[in-house]
Amino acid sequence: MSKITFLGAGSTVFAKNVLGDCMLVPALEGFEFALFDIDEQRLRDSETMLKNLKRSLNKNITIKAYLNRKDALTNAKYVFNAIQVGGYKPSTVIDFEIPKKYGLRQTIADTVGIGGIFRNLRTIPVMIDFARDMEEVCPNALFLNYTNPMAVLTGVMNRFTAIKTVGLCHSVQVCTRDLFKTLGMDPEGVQEKIAGINHMAWLLEVKRNGLDLYPEIKQRAREKQRTKHHDMVRFELMDKFGFYVTESSEHNAEYHPYFIKSRYPELIENYNIPLDEYPRRCEKQIQEWDAMRDDLVHNISLDHVRSKEYGSRIIEAIETDVPFKFGGNVLNTGRLISNLPEKACVEVPCIADRSGITPTYVGDLPEQLAALNRTNINTQLLTIEAAMSRKKEYIYQAALLDPHTASELSIDAIISLCDDLIAAHGDWLPKFASSDTFAISN
Template sequence: MAKVTFIGAGSTVFAKTLMGDLLSFPELDGLELSLMDIDPERLAVTETVARRLAETMGRHLTVTATTDRRRALDGAGYVISMIQVGGYRPATVIDFEIPKKYGLRQTIGDTLGIGGIMRALRTIPVLVDIARDIEELCPQALFINYANPMAMNQWALSRAVPAVRTVGLCHSVQGTARQLAHDLGIPYEELTYLCAGINHMAFYLRLEHNGEDVYPRLRRLVDEGRVPEWNRVRYDMMMRLGYFVTESSEHFSEYVPYFIRRDRPDLIERYRIPLDEYPRRCEEQIAGWQELRRSLEHGTLPAVYLSGEYAPLIIHSMETGTPRTVYANVPNRGLIPNLPDDCVVEVPCLVDRTGVQPTRVGALPVHLAALIQTNVNVQAVAVEAALTGKRDHVVHAAMLDPHTAAELTLDEITAMVDELLDAHRDWLPQFRQPGGR
């Protein structure tokens, strides 16, 4: 049976979700699970969870836990990354607090914007190192990445280590589809769709129930004032663009220049935009981990729910030959011809024993491609900065970001980037020299 390696296994709550899904398949009984994290305490908790899950679900599972990444990777068939370089404290806190000094507010800050750029600069070198270890120790493995900023990370991997098979996974496509089914009052299983774009900015090009286009019904929700207040941004954009976007309103509000404005505080209230949302979520996740650890100490394990995450489904399909369609982040290579060929797109992919096979979607409606391109521009320059160590390109990426450019002057952007790079110097040695090119 295949060896599945978790890198960043100290993300116990998410690791528990993936492990529960994997163990739900009888065909994967006897799986070998290798857990790796740099935090021994968190790693030990995840190891306990893995053993308890196997016992509870009646599965045979070989579990090893190590802080040695190369040991964890040796002989792996699948490698799942869920790392957060620099952690919530101090790295994410820095990403929020320094921009705030300049008047730049964020909601999530992990995909685009200055927060996404800084996270990419910290994360890409580590992912590239992991991929190079994979190339040496388990060259046939599929490298599955969950770490954000998804598109930037996958773009850098495809450039730096092209021989390693890799896909980036997110739950925004199927998660949003479930939300829309709920809003429409129909079973999720009866909703069919075709979605494409980039991670966190993909659009449902077709959205149907029993062969009927449901977009008119979604527009009626708007006309009748029945849109959930936490989802006002996306429904408003649907009315203007004609298509619904995959990622949440709080995410999408910071990918465009229209909603978070210092000169228009009324927009924050009108659209119910939760500023500083990601730090709040991180605090909740830390509390959730503490609760999980306490429950394990008392001999209990929280209930296991099947999540529908794509990684376990991919592993099951590749091990058994069961065909499935998933949405994954892969190099474009003509899949969406009116987006750059080397950027990373999120498209439907067929999965079976031969692996993950992206499908060609065709050209997007011109206005969707144009909006997506504003985000791809930032991704391209941030990836260049991460791979070359050119400090100026960090500034250039921030200059191109739609939200940052709408709020700050060029001098403010440069000063903010310098302060962020200095604050993150322990994770970004290639940018330590102020003024470096």
């Protein structure tokens, strides 16, 4: 029996999307779907839900929950990862509230920025533990990572472990469709080319029947900017740098030094930036889960329609040898994007088939786009240095190089903020060695 393991299976709604998709793939008949989570109640909820879905769909698969991670991984062919180390409380709350005391505001805080750095630092050791287990009990498995911060975590798995890893995000497959919906344009028959880094990949080409659609897109976007809407940051970036970026405006507002500035508070209103968006979203999801839990978990007539997630389609392509093209996060080995660092994790078109995952060569990005990507890659690579060396100086340097943090705070304030976050996260972080080089000046 072949096996798909889901780490973080207590994310019941997401487990339904990803494993429900897999149930709809004929080539996966007879597979075991192995579930693991450190929260046993949430794990049992997902097990019950998936067993109901299996019966409703009349599928020949096995659903099994495990309390031991290594047992869940043993002999797995594919491993999905959807964990959140430290959860909303205490860790995400810490990532937002302590920076606020320094006047540093965030929207999502899960990619770069001070919140992204610390989410990485508490997640990387867990990912390395996953890899060590997999190297022992399923060394040839494909690791499909959905956990943020995507670029750093996928980069760590590919650089420092023997596990084949690809990072998967929703932003590529919805980028053009959502842009056209916002602008009232028809997406039918559109050809696109997207590449960059996760959450900051670029719509490099968008055509229909060979006709470049960017002139019309930009004209409509400029007209749209006359009134408030949800995508004002991305439209501003497109206007000034020439290309549309894949991830949402609330994300990109904190990836750049231009939009969230205490000296210019009017920018928040002008660009319609939702500060503290992620904590509000978490609180809403907690309330919604309490209301929907019984209907989802104990619904014996539960149904499923295949979602937009790439995971099941990648596995189907590998099992059937029918190629599938998708936007994947992989190491920039051989300079897939030639003007980005080789150690960076890049988001490029990839092909899945029986041979596995094959990323495609992109070449140079337009120089202004590569420059914007490098501002985030700098922080990503220094965060990896911090995690792997356990030296505080690299934490400080990662924060000092972050575009938004550096645009708001002084060197001393950034170092002090990092120290406060290290103390507040406590045992959620590994121990880091101090450096006299970074003493705060008087």
